[in-house]
Amino acid sequence: MDLGESGERQISWAARSMPVLTAIGERFARERPLDGLRIAACLHVTAETAVLMGALKAGGAEIALAASNPLSTQDDVAEALRTYGVAVHARAGVDRATYYRHIDQALDIGPDLVLDDGCDLVNTLHTERTDLLPGVSGGCEETTTGIIRLRQMAAEEALRFPVVAVNDTRTKRMFDNRYGTGQSTLDGIMRATNAMLAGRTVVVAGFGFCGRGVAERAKGLGARVVVTEIDAVKALDATLQGYEVRPMAEAAAVGDLFITVTGNRDVVRAEHLAAMKDGAILANAGHFDVEIDVRALDDLAVEVHRGVRPSTDEYVLADGRRLLLLAEGRLVNLTAAEGHPAAVMDMSFSAQALAVAWLARERRRLAPGVYDVPEEIDHEVARLKLAATGISIDTLTADQEAYLHSWRVGS
The missing domain is CATH 3.40.50.1480 (Adenosylhomocysteinase-like)
Incomplete structure (x- = not known):
């Protein structure tokens, strides 16, 4: 057609x-x-x-x-x-x-x-x-x-x-950022790699509404989730929800899959790439392709194999380790999937x-x-x-409405 x-x-x-x-x-x-x-x-x-x-x-x-x-x-x-x-x-x-x-x-x-x-x-x-x-x-x-x-x-x-x-x-923030980004990001990653997440360590950089959604979906698929953050309140929130919180310098050595969701640049840098496992997967769910330092990855690589799978490029480092970059470091959910x-x-x-x-x-x-x-x-x-969707909710009675708008009524 x-x-x-x-x-x-x-x-x-x-x-x-x-x-x-x-x-x-x-x-x-x-x-x-x-x-x-x-x-x-x-x-x-x-x-x-x-x-x-x-x-x-x-x-x-x-x-x-x-x-x-x-x-x-x-x-x-x-x-x-x-x-x-x-x-x-x-x-x-x-x-x-x-x-x-x-x-x-x-x-x-x-x-x-x-x-x-x-x-x-x-x-x-x-x-x-x-x-x-x-x-x-x-x-x-x-x-x-x-x-x-x-x-x-x-x-x-x-x-x-x-x-x-x-x-x-x-x-x-609730429906799009949390549930939409969470589902579509993992959809893109799995289409690109066909990787199993159960039992793997997923590092989520950023615990805003989007990062929270990604972490929840990864945890639901059986992954061990590590969160990295710069905001103390968000890091505490992640801890209280049961996630392990580490700086990226530590998380780099233990992660199998890295997902950046911060809105900032250079979240994954050369020193992090140098510490990663053989076969580590790098995906970005932030808007611009600056969260993963792709130039640093190019500099570290001695070989680059483009398109080893759809939306997946393999970077071979000098010691033989292979790092997999999805969607050229761009939005993985819209590049490797349908958003x-x-x-x-x-x-x-x-x-x-x-x-x-x-x-x-x-x-x-x-x-x-x-x-x-x-x-x-x-x-x-x-x-x-x-x-x-056919869902009904309650409405306030007149007494409830009056109670909410009065300071004179005590306990």
């Missing part, structure tokens, strides 16, 4: 598990909250993203889309989106220069609003395309790494428009869609900075998801 037909089937399959976003798209088609607005987006070009693009387009937006990671782009989905009228500038496997050229092409739309996943589009706006900044009145950021960069921009008073931190909602299940992205992208509509309405009143998603949006997404 041609690419467009294949992409259409992928999108239709994803939409089956995305009832909340589908309902929001139908509402947008009636209310048209984005009429006349141009949106430039830098997101993973997947079937789930296509459902989001459909909802925003139903709301009246004109959209240009670039990829936030060239290895996650699904070319058939990109082609199907073009037939929907979305200007897609993305192709699987492009080099760094082409990746940024695609972002530049998406910005040529002259956006009113921007959607980002990792802050590369916003960064390009503030460095290379400053001519477009006066027309941009707001944006949304999807991932932890991007929020870190945006908050630094805001602290330095460099950010020129308001950005909603979609990543920081309770529903996204989060559609049911997970239903909630994340529903929050994104509602945040875009809120931003379109409120953007003129907001000063430049990073804003939390309004709590009512988070609750609406959770309520809609429960309704879609």
Whole structure:
């Protein structure tokens, strides 16, 4: 079949598990909250993203889309989106220069609003395309790494428009970061290696919401999990949940599988690589390919065997030890697998869609900075998801409501 037909089937399959976003798209088609607005987006070009693009387009937006990671782009989905009228500038496997050229092409739309996943589009706006900044009145950021960069921009008073931190909602951190990242990361690792995790030592670098999800899934498969952290509170949390906590310098010698989930660079460095076992597997689940020092791995290797398995490269060191790098050090869940299940992205992208509509309405009143998603949006997404799955919850009685809002009633 041609690419467009294949992409259409992928999108239709994803939409089956995305009832909340589908309902929001139908509402947008009636209310048209984005009429006349141009949106430039830098997101993973997947079937789930296509459902989001459909909802925003139903709301009246004109959209240009670039990829936030060239290895996650699904070319058939990109082609199907073009037939929907979305200007897609993305192709699987492009080099760094082409990746940024695609972002530049998406910005040529002259956006009113921007959607980002990792802050590369916003960064390009503030460095290379400053001519477009006066027309941009707001944006949304999807991932932890991007929020870190945006908050630094805001602290330095460099950010020129308001950005909603979609990543920081309770529903996204719980459902997407914890359960989605946990499942999809191990899915990618097992597709790439066919490794058995039971009885193996898995080192998880970072115990935020994503790292917690990875650790839980690995433990559930029978692995012994070691956590590395720089945050004392998170390290204590990991300890109290039964995980062994060590610095990476110690964990490097005992791990069979290393998974980085920090949002920072050089988490696994040359001195760690030099201490690892023969056959150790290296995987990154952080947004950018900087968490594992791949250049150091190249320098240590005397031979490199590309593609020993899908998305798996073998690095042979001078003493004969072999280290296996997955997905070139990029996001393993989106490179070696298909990313989060559609049911997970239903909630994340529903929050994104509602945040875009809120931003379109409120953007003129907001000063430049990073804003939390309004709590009512988070609750609406959770309520809609429960309704879609047929789950009911209790509601407060009048007496309970009064009790919670009064300080005069004692014990």
